[in-house]
Amino acid sequence: MSMIAMPIPDEGIIARKSEIVAALAAALPAEIIISDPEETRAYECDALTAYRCPPLAVVLPRTTEEVATAMRICHGLRVPVIPRGAGTSLAGGALPTADSVVIGTMRLREFLEIDTANRFIRVQTGVTNLSVSAELEAEGFFYAPDPSSQLACTIAGNIAMNSGGAHCLKYGVTINNLLGVRMVLSTGEIVELGGPLLGASGLDILALICGSEGQLAIVTEATLRILPKPEGARPILIGFDSAEIAGECVAQIIRSGVLPVAIEYMDEMCVRAVEAFAKAGYPNCAAVLIVEVEGSEAEIDDQTQRIRAIAAEFDPVEFRTSSNAAESLAIWKGRKSAFGAMGRLGDYLCLDGTVPVSMLPYTLKRIGELAKDYNLEVANVFHAGDGNMHPLILFNANRPGELERAEALGNDILRLCVDVGGCLSGEHGVGVEKRDLMATQFAPDDMAIQMEIKDAFDPEWLLNPAKVFPLDVSRPHRERGARCD
Numbered sequence: 001m002s003m004i005a006m007p008i009p010d011e012g013i014i015a016r017k018s019e020i021v022a023a024l025a026a027a028l029p030a031e032i033i034i035s036d037p038e039e040t041r042a043y044e045c046d047a048l049t050a051y052r053c054p055p056l057a058v059v060l061p062r063t064t065e066e067v068a069t070a071m072r073i074c075h076g077l078r079v080p081v082i083p084r085g086a087g088t089s090l091a092g093g094a095l096p097t098a099d100s101v102v103i104g105t106m107r108l109r110e111f112l113e114i115d116t117a118n119r120f121i122r123v124q125t126g127v128t129n130l131s132v133s134a135e136l137e138a139e140g141f142f143y144a145p146d147p148s149s150q151l152a153c154t155i156a157g158n159i160a161m162n163s164g165g166a167h168c169l170k171y172g173v174t175i176n177n178l179l180g181v182r183m184v185l186s187t188g189e190i191v192e193l194g195g196p197l198l199g200a201s202g203l204d205i206l207a208l209i210c211g212s213e214g215q216l217a218i219v220t221e222a223t224l225r226i227l228p229k230p231e232g233a234r235p236i237l238i239g240f241d242s243a244e245i246a247g248e249c250v251a252q253i254i255r256s257g258v259l260p261v262a263i264e265y266m267d268e269m270c271v272r273a274v275e276a277f278a279k280a281g282y283p284n285c286a287a288v289l290i291v292e293v294e295g296s297e298a299e300i301d302d303q304t305q306r307i308r309a310i311a312a313e314f315d316p317v318e319f320r321t322s323s324n325a326a327e328s329l330a331i332w333k334g335r336k337s338a339f340g341a342m343g344r345l346g347d348y349l350c351l352d353g354t355v356p357v358s359m360l361p362y363t364l365k366r367i368g369e370l371a372k373d374y375n376l377e378v379a380n381v382f383h384a385g386d387g388n389m390h391p392l393i394l395f396n397a398n399r400p401g402e403l404e405r406a407e408a409l410g411n412d413i414l415r416l417c418v419d420v421g422g423c424l425s426g427e428h429g430v431g432v433e434k435r436d437l438m439a440t441q442f443a444p445d446d447m448a449i450q451m452e453i454k455d456a457f458d459p460e461w462l463l464n465p466a467k468v469f470p471l472d473v474s475r476p477h478r479e480r481g482a483r484c485d
C-alpha cells in the first residue's frame with residue numbers, strides 16, 4: 001500500500017461518462033477525443049509511476065480554441081480537468097483521477113515567431129524544451145532552462161512546474177526566462193499575460209501562473225526570452241574522496257563570486273552506476289563535480305584558473321579540464337545519462353529539495369545517516385550550484401512495504417531540507433508527491449492565501465484539484481467549489 005491518498009472519485013461524474021464524452025464530441029473533432037478505457041490507460045500516470053489511475057476521457061487539442069472549447073464543456077458539466085504536457089512530472093502533477101478529463105497540450109506544436117532583434121521566441125506550449133533551442137540554433141541563439149528531461153518535456157509542463165536544469169545556476173529557471181503566456185481559464189475564457197517587452201505594468205500575474213502546477217489555467221502559448229549563444233564553454237571535472245568535502249568546495253566556489261553556468265554533483269553510487277552504463281571515464285572516487293564555465297577564451301581561462309585554485313584547497317583526487325569538443329562531451333556524458341544509469345539499478349524515487357548551498361555538506365551527511373536508519377540506499381546527483389538536491393532512493397517495488405519505507409525516508413529528507421533553511425521543491429513541483437508535506441514549509445495562513453488565489457482563478461476547483469495542497473486543508477475549498485453556480 002502506497003502512502004499518497006487521492007480524493008474519492010465522484011461516482012456521479014463517472015456515471016455521466018457517456019453524456020460528458022457526447023458533449024465533447026458534439027463540439028470537437030472526434031480524432032482528438034479518447035474515451036476507450038484501453039486507450040485512456042496511456043494517460044494513467046506520469047513519471048511518478050508508483051501512482052496510476054486512468055481518467056474518464058482524454059482530449060488532445062491542436063489549437064487554443066479547441067482547448068477553450070473542451071474546458072468550457074468540462075466547466076459546464078462540472079468535470080475536473082487535469083492539464084498534461086509530456087507526462088514527465090516526477091511529482092505526480094499530471095496524475096489523473098477516475099472522474100477527470102485530461103486535456104493534453106502536446107499537440108500544440110507550432111513555432112509562431114522568432115525575433116532575435118528583440119530576443120524572444122513565441123511558441124505553442126506543446127513543443128519540447130529541446131526543440132526550442134534547436135529551432136534557434138541557426139540564428140546563434142538558445143533558450144536557457146534545460147531540464148534533464150528536455151528531449152521529452154514540453155514548455156507547458158516547464159511553465160507549470162517552473163522547471164530548472166543544469167544551466168539555471170547562471171541563467172535562472174523558467175520564471176526568469178518567461179515573458180508572456182496565452183492561456184485558457186477554467187471557464188474556457190482565453191487570456192493573454194505579459195509579452196515580449198520588459199516592464200509590463202500592473203500586478204505580475206504571469207509570475208503566479210509560472211509554477212502554478214496546472215491549477216490556475218491551461219497555458220497554450222508562451223513568449224520566451226532567448227539568449228545569444230556564448231562564444232565558448234568548458235566543462236571541468238573535479239573528483240574528491242569525500243562527499244562532504246565536495247559539498248564544501250561547491251559552497252566555496254559560489255562564495256568566491258565566480259559564477260559558472262553549471263555546478264553538478266554526483267556521489268560514488270551514482271558515478272559507479274554511470275560508469276557501468278555510459279563508460280564516461282569518470283574517476284573512481286566518493287564524489288564528482290562537473291563545473292562548466294563559458295565566455296571568451298580569456299574569460300574561460302580566467303574562471304578555470306580561479307576554480308582550480310579553490311578546488312586545490314580541498315585536495316581533489318582529480319582536476320580535469322576539457323580541451324576540445326569530444327572531451328567536453330565525455331565529461332557531460334555521464335551526468336546526462338545519470339537517471340538512465342540509476343534506473344538500471346532498480347526502482348527509485350527521485351526527490352527534489354533545495355537547501356542553502358552553505359548547508360550542502362551537513363545535508364549530505366544527514367541524508368547518509370537517514371538512509372542507514374531506513375536501511376535503504378540513496379544516490380545523490382543534483383544541481384549543486386543552487387543547492388537543488390535530487391537524492392535518488394533505491395527500493396524494490398516487488399518487496400512488500402519497501403515503497404512505503406522509501407516514501408517515509410523521502411519525507412524525512414525533504415523535512416531536513418526545510419529544517420536547514422531550504423524548501424520542498426527546487427524544480428519538480430509539489431504535485432501529489434509533496435502535497436502532504438506542505439505544512440512543514442507553509443503556515444496555515446500561507447496556504448490559505450495560496451488557496452484564495454486558486455479560488456479567484458478557478459472558483460469551482462476544477463483544474464488539477466487534488467494537487468499541491470493537503471487534501472484535508474483543501475477540502476473546504478473543493479467542496480465549496482463543487483457547490484458554485
Ligand SMILES: Cc1cc2nc3c(=O)[nH]c(=O)nc-3n(C[C@H](O)[C@H](O)[C@H](O)COP(=O)(O)OP(=O)(O)OC[C@H]3O[C@@H](n4cnc5c(N)ncnc54)[C@H](O)[C@@H]3O)c2cc1C
Nearest residue numbers: 085086087088089093148154157158160163164214219427
Ligand atoms: C528523467 C527525468 C529528468 C528530469 N529532470 C528534470 C530537471 O532537470 N529539471 C526539472 O525541472 N524537471 C525535471 N524533470 C521533471 C519534469 O520533466 C518537469 O517537471 C517537466 O517540466 C514536466 O513537463 P511535461 O511536459 O512532461 O509536463 P507533465 O508532466 O505532463 O505535467 C507537469 C505539470 O504541468 C501541468 N501542465 C501540463 N501542461 C499544462 C498546460 N498546458 N497548462 C497548465 N498546466 C500544465 C500538469 O497538470 C502537471 O501539474 C525530470 C523528469 C524526468 C523523468
